[in-house]
Amino acid sequence: MAVKTNCNKNGSNYFRVSAVLGTDSRGKRILKEFYGKSKSEAEEKKREYLEGIKNGLNIDTKRILLGELMNTWLFETIRVSDRIKPTTFERYEGIYRNYVKGSPLYSIKISELKAIQVQRYYNSLSEIGKSRNLIDNLNKLLKQFFNYAVDEGYLSKNPCIGKKIVIPGEKKLRKEVQHFTDEEIEILISGLKDNRYRELILLSIGTGLRRGELLALTWNDIDLENKIIKVNKSLAKVYIIEGDGSKERKEIIQTPKTRGSIREVSFPDNLTSLFKDIKIRQRRDKLKCGESYVVSNYVFTTATGNLIDVVNLSHAWENILKKCKLPHKKFHALRHTFATKLFENEVALKTVSELLGHSSIDMTANTYTHVIPKQKSDAVEKLNYIFNF
Template sequence: MAVKTNYKKNGTNYFRVSAVLGTDSKGKRILKEFYGKSKSEAEEKKREYLEGIKNGLNIDTKRVLLGELIHTWLFETIRVSDRIKPTTFEKYEGLYRNYVKDSPLYSIKLSELKALQVQRYYNGLSDLGKSRNLIENLNKLLKQFFNYAVDEGYLSKNPCLGKKIVIPGEKKPRKEVQHFSDEEIGILVSNLKDNRYSELILLSLGTGLRRGELLALTWEDIDLKNKIVKVNKSLAKVYIIAGDGSKERKQIIQVPKTRGSIREVSFPDNLTSIFKDIRIKQRRDRLKCGESYEVSDYVFTTSSGSLIDVTNLSHAWEHLLKKCKLPHKKFHALRHTFATKLFENEVALKTVSELLGHSSIDMTANTYTHVIPKQKSDAVEKLNYIFAKN
C-alpha cells in the first residue's frame, strides 16, 4: 500500500504539515512547516517542535552546532566570569581545543544530540589510549556546558546527567606521593648554603604550603609574634587567553583553589630566624640595585626585587637535587614530606588536613594512604597493656 504524500520537492514526495506560531506586527500569521516521509512522521516533528517551545526551548536550536555554541559559551560567558580563575579557563580552553574543536562532537546539531553519541566519542578516546582522568575532565566540562544549554533553551535535558554516560577506562590505583626520607632531608638541608632559594625550601618543608602560596606571601601575611603564616592568595604562571583565542604567558596572583585553602598555618619556632634572614637579604639586594630595585611587599623575590619566576625556580630545584645526588622529586614533595612527618609524629588527621588546606578530610586520608595505615597500627599497639600477662 502506497504511503500518502501531499508535497513534492526535488523529485521526492513528502508529507507536509504546518503550525501557526503566532502573528507578526502586521497581524499576518507566522507559519512553520514540517516534512516527513509520511503524515505520522511530519506530525511527530511538529509535535516535538511545539513541545520544545512550550518547555522553553530556543526555536533556533535546529541550526545550532554543539561546537559553535560551546565556543561561544566558553569565550563570551566563562572567560569573563569573575568566578572562573585564569588557570581554570586555561584548562577548559585546552579541553575544547584538543577534544571538541576538531572532534565528531563539533558538528552535531544540538537538536539531534543523544547521550549515545557522547558515549561513543568517549569510548573512541579510550580506545586511542586517552586516560580515564582526561575523559572524566572532558565530561565535567560538557556537563557544565549542557546545563547552560538547558538553561538557555537549546536542550530540554542534559545528556550527561545521571547514569546515561559511563566513563570508559580502568581506574588506576593512586600512586604513593613523593616525599623525602629523614636521610634525604639531611642531605638536602646540608646543601642549601648560599642557595638563593634556601629560605623558600625550608619554609615549604616547615609549613607544607604549596609553591604558589609561598611565592604569593607578603610581609603582611607573616605574624612573627604568634608564629603564624596567613594563606590567602597564590601565584600561578598561566596562559591568559583573549577573546580572539590569542595567548600570553603571565604570572598572576589569584585566590586559592578552595575555600579551605584560605587558612592560618603555625610554623616551628626555629623558622622565625629565616624570616629575619630574608629581610636582611632583601635590604642587601636593594642597596646593590639602587633605583632599579622593584620595591614590593612580597616575602620571596629575586635579587632585583621582582617576583620569582616559577620556571626558573623549577630549574634551580632540579639543579639542587642533582648536586645532592638525590632522585628527582617535584618541589611539591616538600609539602608531602611535611604532611608525612606530621602523621609519623601522630598528629590527628583533621589537624593535618586543616594545615594543608584540603577541601575535606577524605582528600587528606586518600592522599597519605602510605603512612596512615602505620599510624593506625601503632595506635592499636598501645592497647597491648590490656593483654599483658601478670
Template sequence: MAKKTNYVKNGKEYYRVTATVGRDANGKLIRKEFYGKTKKEAEAKKEEYLLKIRNGLNPELENIIFGDLMHTWLFEVVRVSVKPSTFERYESLYRNYIKESELYSLKISFIKSLQIQRYYNRLYQEGKSSKTIRSIHKLLRSFFNYAVKEGYINQNPCGNRKVVIPGSAEEKTERKIETFTDEEIEKIKEVLKGHRLRALFLLAFGTGLRQGELLGLKWTDIDFKKKELKVQRTIKQVTIIDEKGNREYKTIEQIPKTKNSIRTVPIPSSVIPVLREYKKMQMEEKLKAGSAYLNDIENGYVFTTELGNPIDARNLIRAHKRLLKRAGVPYKNFHAIRHTYATKLFERGVPLKIVSALLGHADVSTTANIYTHVMPKEKITAAETLNDLLR
C-alpha cells in the same frame, strides 16, 4: 470529498496549520506555520514543536552547531566568571580536544551519549590518560548543562552514569604519593647551605604550602613573634586570553584555591632565623640594585629575584631540579615537599583534622583520600592503645 490541502507554494500544494508560540518584545503574538502533505502531517509537526516548547526546548535552536556554541559559551560566559588560570585550562582543553574533533561540526541536538563514549574511547586508545579524558568530560558536562538550561537540548548527554571514562578501573588502584625520606631531607638541607632560596625550600618543608602560596607570601603575612604566617593569596604565571582569543603571558595574584586555603600556619622555630637572614640578604640586594629594584621589602613579596621581581614558577621548578641533582636525590616534583610535610605530621601522631586544616584542604575527606598510605599506620596505632584493656 474533503479538501486535502489549503495552501500552494511554488506550484506545490500543502496543508498549512498555525500555532501561537508566544509574544515578541513588544507584546505582539508570535505565530508559526507548519506544513504537511496532509492535515494530519501538518498537525503532527505542530504538536511535536509545541511539545518541545513545553519541555523547555527551543526548536529554533536545534540546528546550532555544537562547536560554535561551545566557543561562544566559553568566551562569553565562562571567561568572565572564572579565574584566568582556570579559563586558560578550559580553553586549552577546547582547543586541543574539541575544536578538531568529530563532535565539533555536529548539530547540538544530534549529539548523544554514545557518540561521546566513542570519542572518549578513541582518545584512550590513542594514549590519552583517563585523567585527561575526565577533564574533558567535566568541561563538556558543564557546557551541556548550560545548553539544557538555555533550551538548546532537553537532556545532558554527559549526565550522571551516561558515559564511562575509559581506564577508570585501573586508576582506582591506590594512589602513589611521592615523599622525601629523612635521609633525603638531610642531603637536601646540606646542599641548601649558602643557597639563595634556602629559606623558601625550608619553609616549604616546614609548612607544606603550595607552590603558588609560597611565591604569593608577603612580609606582612609573616609574624616572627608568633612564629606563624597567613596564607591570603597565590601568584601564578598564566596566559590571559581576551574575547578575541589574543594571548598575553602575565604574572597575576589570585585568591587561594579554596575557602579553607585562607589560613594561618605555624612556622617551625628553626626556620625563623633562616627567614630573618633571607630578609637581610634581600635588603642588601636592594641596595646593590638601586632604582632597578622593584620590590617593597617591608610590604612586598617575600621570595623574589635579585631585582625584586616575583619568582616565575618555571624558574622555581628548574631550581628544584638542580637542587635535587646536586644533593644526589632521585627526582620528585615540587609538590612532593607538601606530601612530605603531611606524611611526617601523620607519622608524629598529629590528628587528621589538624593536618587537613594546616594543608588548607576543602574538607577532611580530601586529606584522608590523598594520604591513605599513612592511614593504616594510624589504625594500627589506634588499635595498640587497647592493649592494656585486653591484656
C-alpha cells in the same frame, strides 16, 4: 502496502504536516512545516518541536552547531566571569581547543544532540589511549556547557546528567605520594647552604604551603611574634586568553585553590630565623642593584626584587636535587613531606587537613593512604596492655 506521501521536495516524496505558531504583526498566521517519510514520522517531528517550545526551547536552534555555541559560552560568558580564575579558564580553553574544536561533536546541531553521540566520542578517545581522567574532565566541562544550553533553551535536557553517560577506561590506582625520608631531608638541608632558595624550601617542608602560596607571601602575612603565616593568595604563571583567542603568558596573584586554602599556618620556632635571613639578603640585593631594584612587600624575590618565576624555580629545584645526588621529586613533594611527618608524629587527621588547606578530610585521607594505615596499626598496638596473658 505503499507509504502514503502528500508532497514532493527536491525530487523526493514526503509526508508534510504543519503547525500554527502564532500570528505576525499583521495578524497573519505563522506556519511551520514538518516533513517525514511517513505521516507518523512527520507528526512525531511536529510533536517534538511543539513540546520543545512548551518547555522553553529556543525555536531558532535548528542551525546552531554545538561547537559554535560552546565557543560563544566559553569566551563571552565564562572568560569574563569573576568566579572563574585565569588558571581555570586556561584549563577550560585547552580542553575545548583540543577535544571539542575539530572533534565530531563540534559540527552536531545542538538541537539534535543525543547522549549516545557524546558516549561514542568518549569511547573513541579511550580507544586511542586517552586517559579516563582526561575524558572525565572533558565530561565535566561539557556538563557545565549543557546546563547553560538548557537554561538558554537550546536543549530540553542535559545529556551528561544521570546515568546516560559512562566514562570509559580503567580507574587507575592512586599512586603513593612522593615525600622525602629523614635521611634525604638531612642531605637536602646540607646541600642548601648558600643557596638562594634555601629559606623557601625549608619553609615548604616546615609549613606544607603550596609553591604558589609561598611565592605570593608578603611581609604583612608573617606574624613572627606568634609564629603564624596567613595564607590568602597564590602566585601562578598562566596564559591570559583574550576574546579573540590571543594569548599572553603572565604571572598573576589570585585567590587560593579552595575556600579552605585561606588559612593560618603555624611554623616551628626553629624556622623564625629564616625570615631574618631573607630580610638581610633583600637589603644586600637592594644595595647591589641600586635604583634598578624593584621595591615590593613580597617575602621571596629575585636578586633584582622581582617576583620569582615558577619556571626558573623548577629548573633551580632540579639542579639542587642533582647537586645533592637525590632522586628526582617534584617541588610539591616538600608539601607531602610536611604532611607525612605530621602523621608519623601522630598529629590528628583533621588538624593535618586544616594545615594543608584541603577542602575535606576525605581528600587528606585519600592522599596519604601510605601513612594512615601504619598510624591505625600503631594505635591498635597500644591496646596490648589489656591482653597481658
